[in-house]
Amino acid sequence: MPLSTQCQDDDKKYVLVASLDNARNLSNILKAITFKDHAIFTATSNGLQVTVEYCKTLQASAFIQTEIFQEFTIKEDLVAFQINLTVLLDCLNIFGGSPVAGTSTALQMCYKGYGYPLTLYLEEGGVVTVCKIKTQEPEELIDFDFCSTNVINQVILQSESLKEAFSELDMTSEVLTITMSPSRPYFRLSTFGNSGNAHYDYSKDSDMMEMFRCTKTQTNRYKMSLLKPSTKALALSCKVSVRTDNRGFLSLQYLIRNDDGQHSYVDFFCCPDEEGEEE
Known part of the structure; x- marks a missing residue:
């Protein structure tokens, strides 16, 4: 994993570190729920859930289990923040959204906690790009009570x-x-x-x-x-x-x-x- 050392120096400061060999595996799933700009990210030991709501009548959630990630480290029981989903997708596709045979964009996401940005390290063909996306306090989600x-x-x-x-x-x-x-x-x-x-x-x-x-x-x-x-x-x-x-x-x-x-x-x-x- 080319990005495996990116967060090591500050490893103790991060409450969440998640890595993927292929960023498309995340961006494709997020595209499926991108109908509003902002989304709530909720991370637990089971994986990452991304939720979008519209007018309290529609809720969409994408769940990416820990097995999908090459690395998934969480130091709190629950890590949650709100982020601009459109900006995140733009960053994930910074090397181009169309796949090229034999190439993929490696991704490492690092988050220090409340008030800090979500930091993305993206690498393709030896070129590393760092993106920092502002996070917000998550809004309370509607409980649809679908049992x-x-x-x-x-x-x-x-x-x-x-x-x-x-x-x-x-x-x-x-x-x-x-x-x-x-x-x-x-x-x-x-x-x-x-x-x-x-x-x-x-x-x-x-x-x-x-x-x-x-x-x-x-x-x-x-x-x-x-x-x-x-x-x-x-x-x-x-x-x-x-x-x-x-x-x-x-x-x-x-x-x-x-x-x-x-x-x-x-x-x-x-x-x-x-x-x-x-x-």
Whole structure:
């Protein structure tokens, strides 16, 4: 690891040090949740979680487990800060965002604690660039209270199938209606746009359906403006888990495979469009 010595001189001062041989493994995951400028970074001994919220109705989190990193050292039970996600991505791609065969950008992230910047050491082809990004005190995140014990319905699909569905549905629709049921139509996506009503159905026995577990018929509406940010994660993923709980809250969990074949997860939580249902 070319950057392994960068933080050694001040090693005792850092509460968090994380290293990657390939910075793209981090930047690709972060792109999947970049729909607002600022994000909350939360690090524990299990790994790094990056969370973005929008209007208290949508929350997206990317979790990068410790196994993804070549080095992951944390000296506190919890390390948290807020950072400009757009600036961080610009720094991670400072050598160019497109991969070149046989080359990769090595990364080492170092953080001294509250009030200090996040320091990035990036190396490619023997050239080292140092970036320091201002951090802020993290804002309190909304607890969507999405508990697995309250999940009513869940399906796991191959992502290609969901991409196909979105390409055929009318994206001018203000809402997407999701119907999940133990009987027909099983799993249905519906839109109501300029071209009229459109439905896309999945059979529980479909080749694209890896798991079907529905216990109760539910039909919920979600604002399309809230779901569109998740299409970035969909484009990068190979599988997606769709869950709804007893309140109609929606969970979309995307399985993303990085350049090294390792897996990370991106979660989106979305409130149902209750106003639309009342209308």
